Amino acid sequence: MDFTASKKSRDLLERLQVFMDQHVYPSEHCHAEQLRAAENRFAALPLIDELKDKARKAGLWNLFVPPSHGEYVPHGGLTYSEYAPLAEVMGRVTWSPEVFNCNAPDTGNMEVFMNYGSKAQQEQWLKPLLAGAIRSSYAMTEPQVASSDATNIELRIDKQDGEWVLNGRKWFITGAMYERTKIFIVMGKSDPDNPDRHRQQSQVLVPWDTPGLSIVRPLTTLGYDDAPIGHAELLFNNVRVPLDNVLLGEGRGFEIAQGRLGPGRMHHCMRLIGAGQRSLELACQRAVSRSTFGRALSKHQSVREDISKSFSEIEMARLLVLKTCDKIDREGVQASVDMIAASKTTVPLLVQNLIDRCMQLHGAGGLTGDYFMAEAFNYARWCRQADGPDQVHQMALGKQIIDRYAG
């Protein structure tokens, strides 16, 4: 038994922490100011570009790329277990993953291109994505149906006159508002009558400026627009793209979705561990800096119980994530759906409640933008819905466990 990360991971971690200390934490105020002052909230921020340059030069770039695609990155690929401690650190500042070209949804989209893209598609889209020159969106969720059940999806992808024609509506399309986003991977139904319900879907590539594709509006969650990356509602009105724009092949959209979403869920969990850990540290610092009724907060038994509980919880959540990563590394994503579902349905809720507790320790100020907790709280809350509501994953996991012990 060995709970330590690999040497490679530990070395990168050390460099990443130095980078965060030198460049990221000191820029948090500046980030807030640039965003507040921006005319267009979905424009790229100068600060991010500066930091991206520095991170690229520091070799802290595309750390999410797994060994199976090691050819794309100088570091040769990091396993999930190796990446987890790094993503955790990035999770300590909600906007920092982009600095390292490790932000959702681009990481997942790049993996899609690596796994399923044609040479031409990789050349056109994967290369600039890996370089951080453009951004991308993944359009799956729909407003009218429970789209966590992929068979409910209604957007139509019809073959007409040697083209794909898309009609339908999507929402919660992360990145769609961002001015740098140039390509959308769109899931829809190309063969809705196929008796095999998992062959009805296809995924096609839609460049951002394709006629007929329009942004209806940005969406907020708990009051946050998550600018500049953001989430949007989209309308596809007779959007036409070449037949070559299909990914992997007609009728294979479900397969791609399955392959894409597991890792994405784990990336969210890794980052949330960092968000929780930082909140815990802030709560400790608050506890020694404030007094009520003649007694430092840190000496109140209730505060110590809160801190103790938060420490234990974040430790357990971290271990669950690491064990899931280890299982993926050894046995692959498909064999690890039980642990992925366990992480996905446990970590966001646990971290949400932990942050809530840490915010409460900060008085009214804890809810403001003066600390990163309120935004991280929103991130955790949102993850309970992202990539499917927890309940859907609990349904699948519950069924699997019942079969395991009572099959």
Next chain:
Amino acid sequence: MDFTASKKSRDLLERLQVFMDQHVYPSEHCHAEQLRAAENRFAALPLIDELKDKARKAGLWNLFVPPSHGEYVPHGGLTYSEYAPLAEVMGRVTWSPEVFNCNAPDTGNMEVFMNYGSKAQQEQWLKPLLAGAIRSSYAMTEPQVASSDATNIELRIDKQDGEWVLNGRKWFITGAMYERTKIFIVMGKSDPDNPDRHRQQSQVLVPWDTPGLSIVRPLTTLGYDDAPIGHAELLFNNVRVPLDNVLLGEGRGFEIAQGRLGPGRMHHCMRLIGAGQRSLELACQRAVSRSTFGRALSKHQSVREDISKSFSEIEMARLLVLKTCDKIDREGVQASVDMIAASKTTVPLLVQNLIDRCMQLHGAGGLTGDYFMAEAFNYARWCRQADGPDQVHQMALGKQIIDRYAG
């Protein structure tokens, strides 16, 4: 034993519900649009003015005024028990209390003027407040200290050259951003060395345009700025007002604060019951309108358990509020601090969790502005800090109960 409200209350409730159905619910989209389109987010919205006119004409105005001040209102005053069901209904739309001139912090401030104001102060400020012509703020909380302990307060109110001179900083000053807010009631220390720690404080009136008073910035909670009323950080830099501007008398600030805050907490609780109740109703409507995996949500056992639990919880919370109101009506605020603390520390947390559950049933959309739940969630969360963090009230209540049973 009788759980029904008085005839007077029931009659007003019926009229209020009709008003909500006819004028308020249909305007929710318009309110969001006017606010989104506003150049100044803290300007008065035309919609609100229209609705205020209608509410005034409908006799649904200043319903918060208690019988002890019945002379100020045509309805002659409503007890807490009579007002609670009305405030609950107003809580179903977060911005609606202003329509009925029943919004925080103006209600509490008007009560302060009624209870402690001089004739001249009442003439100048109370009258236009009751008419809804101006708005007001109550400046108590400070950023540098745990100000739920009033003896920590640092803002100085010094007597110099026949004037009060104020120096210090306040934050979370609700209404301070609002363009209609004309008067600030400011709590500070006029006699910091007084051995009686509850005689060190005074409250003085500061008109909004007094030189030296400046708004540092608006504050957000969980991403919401609560515009147009909002919350602000304020700087008092040698702010000078006449000696007459003291309320009640020098050294009586603590006494005023005690009298003001109990009722305010109950008003929040009443409205939160309405917020929770509406969320429950939305969840029921959602449950019948969506299906996952071939089964209406309403038929999932887990959904029924959630609905059942939410119904029971909101019923209990409502009863706790009503019994507290009844105690205040019969025995006064001072004798009811136990029940007020029980309500204050129970209802916001319960409603926060209930709304969280109802949002989750709505999928990702539940977190957006398309439903009122996300904003109501923020309101509930905020109330766990407003008027002092729950923990401070639990400390006092716990002590009181221990004394009661083990004294």
Next chain:
Amino acid sequence: MDFTASKKSRDLLERLQVFMDQHVYPSEHCHAEQLRAAENRFAALPLIDELKDKARKAGLWNLFVPPSHGEYVPHGGLTYSEYAPLAEVMGRVTWSPEVFNCNAPDTGNMEVFMNYGSKAQQEQWLKPLLAGAIRSSYAMTEPQVASSDATNIELRIDKQDGEWVLNGRKWFITGAMYERTKIFIVMGKSDPDNPDRHRQQSQVLVPWDTPGLSIVRPLTTLGYDDAPIGHAELLFNNVRVPLDNVLLGEGRGFEIAQGRLGPGRMHHCMRLIGAGQRSLELACQRAVSRSTFGRALSKHQSVREDISKSFSEIEMARLLVLKTCDKIDREGVQASVDMIAASKTTVPLLVQNLIDRCMQLHGAGGLTGDYFMAEAFNYARWCRQADGPDQVHQMALGKQIIDRYAG
């Protein structure tokens, strides 16, 4: 609005409290000793007989009887609202309800005889039950099926040769072990093929010494056998009783069950409020009597938060029970199934958790028989299963609420 009980209820409450102070609390140790020393744990205890005599003389007898059956009792009947505060006080000592002839399952069985019994049945069984001379059991639950769904019941009641013949198995039959129990009301299927699934059942009376009826074993819950009343598993092997022994009529067993169980659930809830309230009081007393690390428990912020939370919870639970009682009093049991289900699924769980918290404050001793909390904890836990698991009631309540708001 009026939260006070009727004069009649308050007068009885005062007398009941005096009785508890004088006779019951001082006998708790004696009760434990008599039970420990008993050769047969299910024999009647001398202490109980002495106290029953005193209670009867004090007019604190059969307080559960409602006004609709006022002719059976000198007090003329008490409404649910009037009885609730009295049952609460009885709940402060788990074995005390029998002292007042108000214990389950006899109260429910007496109501069955009042509502559905023939004159002859009332003469033979109801009279001695009201006198406290004999005890009774209600045999519904079965070990092999989920018997909260009455259509699952398997015990057969067949008409043969002018007699009812019973065959089957029951368990959790409260009182069946008790040496004074002389009559069993048995639910079974007399017409299992009836297309109306609610006409398949009948209830028949089986005297304890009928051949073929045998006690398989006593049952424990969390280690408690609840002696001397206890719970048992029963075997019916060709048990024969006269046709007259049917209650109300053939095929009306379901109807009787519906009428019987609602009130029983409320009686449990009322008593649990008392169990919770007493635990809270014990916790307060503990808090002032122990110190850790140089500080009285009562001064630890975490203890104050626990006490504060417990006070608020018990208050809410009590109000929920009272409002349910008030609804039953005004509108009847059938119209109140929503509130009965809300009480049944909320109060036992809430009280279980509250007692758990109060036990924890007592250190290891809190789990022993030195305090009444451990036994009360078991009672609360058991009530989450008694009369059907909470989940079954949440299913029904959830459905009803969804229909109400989205019908």
Next chain:
Amino acid sequence: MDFTASKKSRDLLERLQVFMDQHVYPSEHCHAEQLRAAENRFAALPLIDELKDKARKAGLWNLFVPPSHGEYVPHGGLTYSEYAPLAEVMGRVTWSPEVFNCNAPDTGNMEVFMNYGSKAQQEQWLKPLLAGAIRSSYAMTEPQVASSDATNIELRIDKQDGEWVLNGRKWFITGAMYERTKIFIVMGKSDPDNPDRHRQQSQVLVPWDTPGLSIVRPLTTLGYDDAPIGHAELLFNNVRVPLDNVLLGEGRGFEIAQGRLGPGRMHHCMRLIGAGQRSLELACQRAVSRSTFGRALSKHQSVREDISKSFSEIEMARLLVLKTCDKIDREGVQASVDMIAASKTTVPLLVQNLIDRCMQLHGAGGLTGDYFMAEAFNYARWCRQADGPDQVHQMALGKQIIDRYAG
């Protein structure tokens, strides 16, 4: 990173599981029967002796012994990480650890003798303990004081006439009722005025038949007497033992207590993981074997959510325990007090709630002795008090974490 146990541990695990399947699970009913039929509930059960013989022969004996004391056991010692999966399996049957000579408090006491005993003490007591021939008790907790704070301890150990004379009272002395228990390790104050509060205590050995030592009574927790090992209240009335009976030396009692209790807490946690895991498996089996309202429990969404949640929780708890063990193995007990406290304050509560959920799925039967869950629930509940209430450990852990992040 590597989550797999060592080859040695895995081999033993496989043999242990075979042993459990062949000998222990099939004997559960027999154990209950022998205990029920026993004239003296605290006599040794024949079944246990048979199984002990088999386990000894199978080499599944004294598995708790760590490598530092490998000379005592043929297996050469197992690290905490190696032992944890084995203790987990033993935790699946609450009485089974004794079969493998791995039960509390004997394991901890044997470690005390190994670490602190003189050659003579080891010869007299450790040898027969390792052989399973006798049993032992550890007498620390006192009824009158919060003895989790060792400086509160009141039992006196005075040097008189060349002997130690003990006077005082202890309770919750596990094993004291058991007929095989021959030696008590007793903590008391030999130097109550020593200014160093951690040098006031000594620990001395008291044979069970020493005059003046009497058993006041057995104690129960939630109705369980945990026979035959049990817990007792003891009276020391001028109990005299030779000066040689002191362990390690006068004034070193606190030091011994510190060394003993950390490992003991981890053993409890390991076993509780097994208790939780088995409850989860039972719940899965129940879910497929029962139907309500025409639908197998396993298909109810709420059941799947419960199973999913339980799986995730037990996985997290197991990982927390394993990581703690790994830290102890690498850095020692003293450096691991943070993780030991995290385990001690997390695992029992988590497992208690998990078992509660699994019992609820079993209907009323889940609370009886027909399943092992009720007894395991009691074990988990008890562990929240054993070796000090959770709150005391949270106080220490909270302080340590605050110092770590805000020191």
